[in-house]
Amino acid sequence: MLILFLALPGSSWRRPPASNLQRQERRKEASRTTQSRSSKRKAKMTDDGASRDDHVAWLEAAGRARGGIKGAARSLARTLGTMPPAEVQPTFEPAMPFSDLPVFQSMDKHRSVASMFGLKNPFYRAHDGRLGATTVHEGRVLVNFASYDYLGLNQEPAVAAAAKAAVDECGTSVSASRLVAGERYMHRELESELADFYRCEACLTFVSGHATNVSTVGMLMGSDDLIVQDELMHNSVIVGAKLSRATCHSFRHNDLDDLEKVLRQHRAKHKNALIIAEGLYSMDGDFPDLPRLILIKERYGAWLMIDEAHSLGVMGKTGRGSAEHFGLDPRRVDIWMGTLSKTLASCGGYICGSHDLIEILKYQAPGFVYSVGLSPPSTAATLAALRILKGDAGRVAKLQANGRLFLDEARRAGLDTMTSAGLSVVPVMVGCPVRAVRLTDKLLERGINALPIIHPAVPMKAARLRFFITSKHTPEQICSTVELIAAELATIAKRQSLVERATLAVVAVREGGGS
Numbered sequence: 001m002l003i004l005f006l007a008l009p010g011s012s013w014r015r016p017p018a019s020n021l022q023r024q025e026r027r028k029e030a031s032r033t034t035q036s037r038s039s040k041r042k043a044k045m046t047d048d049g050a051s052r053d054d055h056v057a058w059l060e061a062a063g064r065a066r067g068g069i070k071g072a073a074r075s076l077a078r079t080l081g082t083m084p085p086a087e088v089q090p091t092f093e094p095a096m097p098f099s100d101l102p103v104f105q106s107m108d109k110h111r112s113v114a115s116m117f118g119l120k121n122p123f124y125r126a127h128d129g130r131l132g133a134t135t136v137h138e139g140r141v142l143v144n145f146a147s148y149d150y151l152g153l154n155q156e157p158a159v160a161a162a163a164k165a166a167v168d169e170c171g172t173s174v175s176a177s178r179l180v181a182g183e184r185y186m187h188r189e190l191e192s193e194l195a196d197f198y199r200c201e202a203c204l205t206f207v208s209g210h211a212t213n214v215s216t217v218g219m220l221m222g223s224d225d226l227i228v229q230d231e232l233m234h235n236s237v238i239v240g241a242k243l244s245r246a247t248c249h250s251f252r253h254n255d256l257d258d259l260e261k262v263l264r265q266h267r268a269k270h271k272n273a274l275i276i277a278e279g280l281y282s283m284d285g286d287f288p289d290l291p292r293l294i295l296i297k298e299r300y301g302a303w304l305m306i307d308e309a310h311s312l313g314v315m316g317k318t319g320r321g322s323a324e325h326f327g328l329d330p331r332r333v334d335i336w337m338g339t340l341s342k343t344l345a346s347c348g349g350y351i352c353g354s355h356d357l358i359e360i361l362k363y364q365a366p367g368f369v370y371s372v373g374l375s376p377p378s379t380a381a382t383l384a385a386l387r388i389l390k391g392d393a394g395r396v397a398k399l400q401a402n403g404r405l406f407l408d409e410a411r412r413a414g415l416d417t418m419t420s421a422g423l424s425v426v427p428v429m430v431g432c433p434v435r436a437v438r439l440t441d442k443l444l445e446r447g448i449n450a451l452p453i454i455h456p457a458v459p460m461k462a463a464r465l466r467f468f469i470t471s472k473h474t475p476e477q478i479c480s481t482v483e484l485i486a487a488e489l490a491t492i493a494k495r496q497s498l499v500e501r502a503t504l505a506v507v508a509v510r511e512g513g514g515s
């Protein structure tokens with residue numbers, strides 16, 4: 001407060017240096033003014049007991065004061081025989097309980113609607129044993145279509161043995177960022193083999209696939225730049241794009257004419273541009289036309305980033321992903337991103353690309369620089385899984401055959417599999433979210449684990465069940481599952497009451513997710 005007073009015009013705070021004569025003149029003037037005002041002070045008392053003249057007097061006293069702030073304070077006290085009125089502290093309401101937050105209320109509403117329809121929560125089910133083509137839930141062995149263990153490497157003894165040996169040798173953690181704690185030789189080995197797998201110059205691994213996208217996109221792009229992404233891109237890319245402050249546009253799913261339209265309209269206004277797509281889409285099980293994506297990125301002077309979370313080990317004759325599928329040189333894509341959590345049976349993410357790109361990320365990507373390095377067991381498991389993948393194309397062929405079989409059988413049974421390419425992901429469109437959750441429940445009763453995707457992840461009337469197919473599923477498991485889906489779906493649709501349908505229509509309108 002005092003500092004504020006001293007800074008006001010009329011105080012000595014901002015004045016240019018004055019001569020002795022000027023100073024004497026000012027002091028006399030100030031003293032005359034103070035005396036004349038103090039005689040009127042009592043007549044001008046305000047409601048809070050202080051007068052406006054008090055404040056003026058404080059200002060003038062401050063102006064006269066020598067010895068800095070303390071001197072000014074003493075002078076004020078002398079002048080007025082009182083201290084300035086205490087500052088009024090603002091008061092605040094107590095912090096809002098989390099249960100009053102709109103996000104909680106909305107979740108609560110969803111739970112009430114679900115319980116009104118007698119639905120069990122299908123999410124966060126606890127499992128025992130190793131997740132793969134089968135799983136154990138509440139003591140029962142289920143056929144599992146909710147695992148990303150596409151090549152069955154989570155079941156592989158050599159992968160588990162490598163992880164155990166790494167724990168014995170290096171412990172369970174590398175404790176800090178590799179930048180400061182140093183790295184392990186196995187980090188370098190893994191990155192060198194991944195780079196080699198993509199025929200790229202270099203690679204960097206992160207502790208999470210999600211953080212890989214957030215950090216890479218968020219750091220590389222800036223406010224002068226443009227990001228154009230497929231509308232079905234994974235949340236991690238969307239979050240990274242927001243973080244970057246670049247201008248972001250999405251194009252209709254797999255519609256490269258629409259991508260070109262966006263670029264024609266916006267590219268020239270920005271410095272750098274980044275096009276982002278997935279190698280294989282985890283929601284719809286389809287993939288983009290990579291050769292055309294490369295032509296477009298070259299024509300518009302943009303970088304191209306492909307997220308291979310679901311295409312590594314799945315696409316291409318030997319599982320090298322979408323470049324191999326199309327017979328392209330992977331170096332024509334600027335940024336390859338992938339996760340270690342799916343085909344590679346571990347945990348983490350990677351970026352493969354040029355030396356320069358990796359050097360930037362190594363020193364600037366916050367999710368790498370400020371986060372711990374991959375743990376020894378995760379690193380060793382990934383390395384062992386990658387080596388098996390490199391040497392065993394038979395697993396990839398088996399997975400591709402299983403995916404094709406699931407798709408063909410589903411189509412034959414009249415199920416809507418949307419645009420799935422019949423590789424590792426086949427969605428079965430249900431439409432109504434209540435029916436989707438009921439189908440999940442019914443399948444569970446019949447020994448099958450498959451999860452629904454419902455609003456808000458997809459529009460209200462676009463609920464579906466997603467089936468992740470692995471090389472370890474047997475043709476019998478696939479055929480009998482498709483048969484059960486078709487039978488249960490028909491029964492569920494027939495039994496849905498009019499009241500339930502009407503209630504759902506109202507909820508859809510209220511939630512604004514009707515389309």
Ligand SMILES: Cc1ncc(COP(=O)(O)O)c(C=O)c1O
Binds near residue numbers: 210236349
């Ligand atoms: C396309 C895509 N990218 C990134 C991620 C994030 O990977 P992670 O779960 O390994 O963090 C996922 C996860 O499912 C994904 O589907």
